[in-house]
Amino acid sequence: MAAPTKGNTTNSSATPGANFKNYTHNHNVGSDGLIVIQLSMTNSRSFTTATYGGQSMTLLYTISRGGLGQRMAFYYLENPPTGNNTLRVNFNSSVWNGVSVHIRSFTDSGGIGASSRTGGQSSPHTQSLTVEQDSLIMTTSCCVNVILTQQIPTGTNRTFTTHNVNRQVATGAITADAGHNAGSISLRATSASGNLTLDRTEIKGLGGSPAASDTDFFLILQ
Amino acid sequence: MITIISKIELEGTDNLKYTDVGHTQDVSVINQVNEDYDSTLGKFIGENKTKLELGVVSISTFFAQTPYVNEARTQVDDAEGLGLIEVTNISQL
Numbered sequence: 001m002a003a004p005t006k007g008n009t010t011n012s013s014a015t016p017g018a019n020f021k022n023y024t025h026n027h028n029v030g031s032d033g034l035i036v037i038q039l040s041m042t043n044s045r046s047f048t049t050a051t052y053g054g055q056s057m058t059l060l061y062t063i064s065r066g067g068l069g070q071r072m073a074f075y076y077l078e079n080p081p082t083g084n085n086t087l088r089v090n091f092n093s094s095v096w097n098g099v100s101v102h103i104r105s106f107t108d109s110g111g112i113g114a115s116s117r118t119g120g121q122s123s124p125h126t127q128s129l130t131v132e133q134d135s136l137i138m139t140t141s142c143c144v145n146v147i148l149t150q151q152i153p154t155g156t157n158r159t160f161t162t163h164n165v166n167r168q169v170a171t172g173a174i175t176a177d178a179g180h181n182a183g184s185i186s187l188r189a190t191s192a193s194g195n196l197t198l199d200r201t202e203i204k205g206l207g208g209s210p211a212a213s214d215t216d217f218f219l220i221l222q
Numbered sequence: 223m224i225t226i227i228s229k230i231e232l233e234g235t236d237n238l239k240y241t242d243v244g245h246t247q248d249v250s251v252i253n254q255v256n257e258d259y260d261s262t263l264g265k266f267i268g269e270n271k272t273k274l275e276l277g278v279v280s281i282s283t284f285f286a287q288t289p290y291v292n293e294a295r296t297q298v299d300d301a302e303g304l305g306l307i308e309v310t311n312i313s314q315l
Binding site for chain 2: 008009010011012013014015016017018019021022023024025026044083084093094096097098161
């Protein structure tokens with residue numbers, strides 16, 4: 001097993017002012033590629049589809065946070081085209097609020113694994129996610145007030161991008177490069193005050209047998 | 223991180239059109255661009271958000287007075303191959 005290799009990121013909080021928004025993102029060269037996008041915007045509108053380089057992305061989840069007036073979503077695409085391509089997000093109608101966007105590329109990835117979402121709870125908001133050996137975890141949170149930390153695992157603050165799209169959104173937090181040991185991983189998000197959500201998704205490494213060159217051996221009988 | 227500067231214009235009668243025009247790592251340039259956006263188009267959208275969603279107000283009202291506005295709220299790790307100029311002074315825009 002090996003952890004996925006992190007690639008380029010793109011972050012934006014621009015207001016689309018149309019029923020779609022394009023983002024140019026440079027996907028890294030390498031095998032077993034994966035591109036993901038974390039989204040959050042007002043729940044008066046819906047995400048309909050997303051494409052990268054013209055290829056349809058798969059919706060992992062979309063969820064409306066009624067108490068926070070936000071809709072959050074996660075799309076991904078395995079083996080996307082490399083280089084600079086357009087990631088297009090489509091909406092059911094023109095959006096006149098900012099949309100929080102975090103796009104991240106990976107190579108050497110086994111795809112998306114476990115994913116779970118929890119609505120607003122008081123800070124500190126602690127959850128867990130059970131992952132495979134060497135997987136990474138991405139988290140995102142939404143809150144009325146300032147989000148202070150994204151801890152992956154609990155006790156380890158990871159950097160994240162803050163977007164103010166009527167609500168505070170923390171996006172792009174991810175495990176350190178080494179990845180996790182298999183099992184249940186405790187995760188925590190904290191805010192200055194008020195309830196905050198905690199959504200978490202596993203990015204799997206490459207599984208399977210070790211390379212043949214590492215395992216071949218000869219038994220000589222005499 | 224590298225910040226992309228986008229030019230925002232009217233497309234058709236009711237939509238915004240974004241065109242990337244440059245990139246910068248200069249915080250003062252980023253702040254100037256976004257302060258200008260916030261005091262013009264951002265202010266108009268903020269004051270008319272619900273009416274824009276309902277179609278009661280058209281964004282063309284704003285662009286009747288101002289041909290375009292720039293914004294710097296997209297960050298990327300890598301600007302290679304985008305064909306964008308590096309902006310070191312807001313007068314380049």
